[in-house]
Ligand code: GDP
């Protein structure tokens with residue numbers, strides 16, 4: 001079985017930008033949980049010769065903030081169930097938000113390897129701002145830019161080792 005990697009996090013942190021950067025082709029996998037497929041995009045990727053399925057979550061979610069939060073929680077629970085590793089994405093521009101803390105709390109209960117990707121670290125001037133994310137309590141923390149690709153290599157190196 002091919003390993004599954006899920007990208008989770010609140011809206012607008014850059015999950016889809018990261019996903020689109022990594023995948024070579026989209027997969028049409030029908031999710032076992034009905035009504036969930038529309039919220040998820042599947043793709044295939046590989047790094048250092050290791051292939052994996054990548055899931056982008058939250059794609060079509062629309063509605064109030066309350067609905068967002070419930071949808072995100074659902075995606076996180078699904079990721080904890082089915083993924084072999086989870087990329088938890090946050091946004092250095094906004095800093096740590098309450099929603100990030102809620103997602104972190106759910107993820108910390110999981111035994112799956114979690115990789116905290118601090119996105120939008122496009123320039124060295126943002127590296128200091130990324131330090132506050134240590135408060136979320138994850139050991140594997142990476143400063144990345146999904147737009148220019150910086151830092152994504154280090155993240156993927158460690159990610160595929162865990163698969
Ligand atoms: P999602 O809702 O988590 O899937 O986020 P998107 O991938 O749709 O991105 C949300 C916004 O953040 C878009 O305007 C992206 O262009 C922007 N964005 C994504 N990655 C980066 C990044 O590395 N740096 C910057 N500056 N903007 C980014």
Ligand code: MG
Nearest residue numbers: 015016058059
């Ligand atoms: Mg998206």
